[in-house]
Amino acid sequence: xxxxxxxxxxxxxxxxxxxxxxxxxxxxxxxxxxxxxxxPGAGMMPKLVLVLMIGFGLALVAQAHKSPPLAxxxxxxxxxxxxxxxxAAATTAxxxxxxxxxxxxxxxxxxxxxxxxxxxLRAVLFGLGIPLFIDILFGYLLKSPLxxxxxxx
Amino acid sequence: xxxxxxxxxxxxxxYAFLGCLVGTLVGMLPxxxxxxxxxxLLPATxxxxxxxxxxxxxxxxxxSQYGGSTTSILMRIxxxxxxxxxxxxxHAMALKGRAGAALCIAAVGSFIAGTVGVVxxxxxxxxxxxxxxxxxxxxxxxLLMLGLIxxxxxxxxxxxxxxxxxxxxxxxxxxGIDGMTGHFRYSFDIPELGDGIGIVPVAVGLFGLGExxxxxxxSVTDRxxxxxxxxxxxxxxxxxQSVMPIARGSVLGFLIGILxxxxxxxxxxxxxxxxxxxxxxxxxxxxxxxxxxxxxxSANNAASTGAFVPMLALGLPTGPVIAVLMAALLIxxxxxxPTLVNxxxxxxxxxxxxxxxxxxxLLALNLPLVGIFVSVLRIPYAYLYPxxxxxxxxxxxxxxxxxxxxxxxxIMGVVGYALRKFGFDPAPLVLGLVIAPIFEMxxxxxxxxxxxxxxxxxxxxxAASLLTVCAVVIGLAVLSLVRSQMDWRNSIxxxx
Numbered sequence: 001x002x003x004x005x006x007x008x009x010x011x012x013x014x015x016x017x018x019x020x021x022x023x024x025x026x027x028x029x030x031x032x033x034x035x036x037x038x039x040p041g042a043g044m045m046p047k048l049v050l051v052l053m054i055g056f057g058l059a060l061v062a063q064a065h066k067s068p069p070l071a072x073x074x075x076x077x078x079x080x081x082x083x084x085x086x087x088a089a090a091t092t093a094x095x096x097x098x099x100x101x102x103x104x105x106x107x108x109x110x111x112x113x114x115x116x117x118x119x120x121l122r123a124v125l126f127g128l129g130i131p132l133f134i135d136i137l138f139g140y141l142l143k144s145p146l147x148x149x150x151x152x153x
Numbered sequence: 154x155x156x157x158x159x160x161x162x163x164x165x166x167x168y169a170f171l172g173c174l175v176g177t178l179v180g181m182l183p184x185x186x187x188x189x190x191x192x193x194l195l196p197a198t199x200x201x202x203x204x205x206x207x208x209x210x211x212x213x214x215x216x217s218q219y220g221g222s223t224t225s226i227l228m229r230i231x232x233x234x235x236x237x238x239x240x241x242x243x244h245a246m247a248l249k250g251r252a253g254a255a256l257c258i259a260a261v262g263s264f265i266a267g268t269v270g271v272v273x274x275x276x277x278x279x280x281x282x283x284x285x286x287x288x289x290x291x292x293x294x295x296l297l298m299l300g301l302i303x304x305x306x307x308x309x310x311x312x313x314x315x316x317x318x319x320x321x322x323x324x325x326x327x328x329g330i331d332g333m334t335g336h337f338r339y340s341f342d343i344p345e346l347g348d349g350i351g352i353v354p355v356a357v358g359l360f361g362l363g364e365x366x367x368x369x370x371x372s373v374t375d376r377x378x379x380x381x382x383x384x385x386x387x388x389x390x391x392x393x394q395s396v397m398p399i400a401r402g403s404v405l406g407f408l409i410g411i412l413x414x415x416x417x418x419x420x421x422x423x424x425x426x427x428x429x430x431x432x433x434x435x436x437x438x439x440x441x442x443x444x445x446x447x448x449x450x451s452a453n454n455a456a457s458t459g460a461f462v463p464m465l466a467l468g469l470p471t472g473p474v475i476a477v478l479m480a481a482l483l484i485x486x487x488x489x490x491p492t493l494v495n496x497x498x499x500x501x502x503x504x505x506x507x508x509x510x511x512x513x514x515l516l517a518l519n520l521p522l523v524g525i526f527v528s529v530l531r532i533p534y535a536y537l538y539p540x541x542x543x544x545x546x547x548x549x550x551x552x553x554x555x556x557x558x559x560x561x562x563x564i565m566g567v568v569g570y571a572l573r574k575f576g577f578d579p580a581p582l583v584l585g586l587v588i589a590p591i592f593e594m595x596x597x598x599x600x601x602x603x604x605x606x607x608x609x610x611x612x613x614x615x616a617a618s619l620l621t622v623c624a625v626v627i628g629l630a631v632l633s634l635v636r637s638q639m640d641w642r643n644s645i646x647x648x649x
Contacts, residue, residue, distance in 0.1 A: 039605075
């Protein structure tokens with residue numbers, strides 16, 4: 001028996017992801033009423049769109065032979081992207097607790113010094129000065145004060 | 154006259170100037186486009202009235218089309234997606250020592266195209282709005298369907314990918330309380346999701362943060378070709394070569410701008426292709442052809458003006474940027490659409506007149522101050538992107554003072570990163586998100602009106618005409634799909 005080697009292609013993965021996501025959301029839509037044609041319910045449009053989404057996902061998988069192999073994707077930027085998103089997530093989590101000035105100063109200094117390995121002194125000046133300037137701009141000129149944290153900064 | 158009496162007020166002029174300035178910067182800086190720029194600055198307009206807010210935000214949009222050409226010409230990096238074509242011949246001109254002439258032709262072309270666009274907008278938007286007063290739910294359903302089909306047909310990526318993105322956007326737009334029955338849909342007991350997912354977190358996440366995640370740290374300062382002020386004036390021959398491309402780009406751009414999709418991007422590509430095809434010396438394209446700068450730059454500016462026609466006259470967004478501008482008007486209690494010109498004439502005409510003034514301001518900003526703008530490009534990217542992330546978080550949070558929105562933005566940033574990796578264009582997703590509530594409501598109201606009969610769409614002349622156009626566009630798309638499939642099979646057969 002001759003086994004044909006199948007190359008996994010980019011559209012196999014992306015199309016498959018949309019199909020799986022569509023099926024999961026469809027299962028979550030069980031309690032939404034379809035209604036009737038004369039009085040469509042809350043579930044009619046989402047289910048119609050989900051059917052289309054699954055259909056388009058399958059069409060993408062069917063056309064996947066034209067897309068580049070999955071192995072051709074370059075992930076060199078992934079570590080940098082991961083650091084950036086983690087820094088942004090930490091900032092979001094601490095935003096209400098520490099307030100605008102402190103969280104943003106920490107994020108700017110963290111990204112510039114730790115991720116980008118730039119000069120510490122310049123990074124600290126930049127990291128402290130910019131949030132302070134923006135805070136004053138929003139608070140006094142735009143009359144839209146930015147959040148203060150539990151420490152009152 | 155009403156428009157100019159509004160637009161020439163000192164405070165409106167100030168906000169138009171601010172919008173043009175920020176737009177130029179947004180267009181120049183790689184990693185932040187007009188969508189992210191407008192979304193981030195949207196909360197800053199909450200304290201303003203509707204006219205000043207829309208004047209400033211629209212200034213950012215058309216200002217970014219001007220600014221995008223600067224980085225394309227001087228650095229061969231498109232600050233904005235619509236400036237990609239300008240990179241080719243604009244930078245080639247810069248390498249030949251004609252950077253100043255290329256910048257001047259791009260700025261003058263953009264000015265002429267922008268002004269021509271505003272003149273046509275002034276002439277056609279009010280009658281179109283009067284005509285649109287005849288539209289009921291079936292007509293809106295047919296029009297939105299046509300918009301989605303045009304979007305897929307005109308998209309630079311594949312038809313299936315575009316439709317997949319639009320469907321995902323439509324689905325996201327259905328999160329929250331159903332307007333007709335009061336059912337909660339996909340809100341998972343999170344109160345903030347009851348109102349649905351906002352366009353700002355999605356747009357900033359996909360286009361602002363997503364772009365940063367896809368852009369590895371780099372320094373771009375060493376590639377700037379800075380022109381001297383004295384070199385700005387093109388020669389008589391360069392002017393002669395740019396006249397017709399500017400005229401053709403203006404008309405082509407405006408017409409494409411009215412259609413849904415990434416019009417300002419498509420128009421610059423089409424203009425470049427047109428100029429190359431009709432040129433007597435097509436071999437010059439890529440080597441610094443003046444028409445390769447004048448045509449695309451005029452087209453993208455005219456398209457950004459044309460895109461305002463469906464928004465102002467019909468209340469329909471043709472792209473994600475226009476959708477955010479529509480959201481801005483709604484936030485300020487001014488619903489865009491057929492009634493805008495009668496109910497809020499000061500906003501409508503003030504906005505139109507401000508575009509005449511804005512185009513003049515941009516011409517003044519972009520030529521003499523190009524040296525100052527170039528110095529902004531020397532900010533190291535390692536300092537620039539953390540600053541953009543800060544503005545993304547700040548801008549999204551300030552809309553509703555909600556960290557849930559910021560989390561949605563972060564998730565959308567990761568989604569945008571993944572979509573870019575797999576070659577998807579996220580713009581149709583944002584468009585789908587915006588039109589979802591109008592589309593769903595119109596479709597369901599049409600069915601209720603007809604007691605469940607689909608024939609309502611064919612009994613009304615306007616809806617039937619629009620659906621006929623839909624069928625023609627689908628037919629054309631299927632035909633080209635079949636042709637490409639046959640070509641592919643033939644090429645495989647030849648290889649074997």
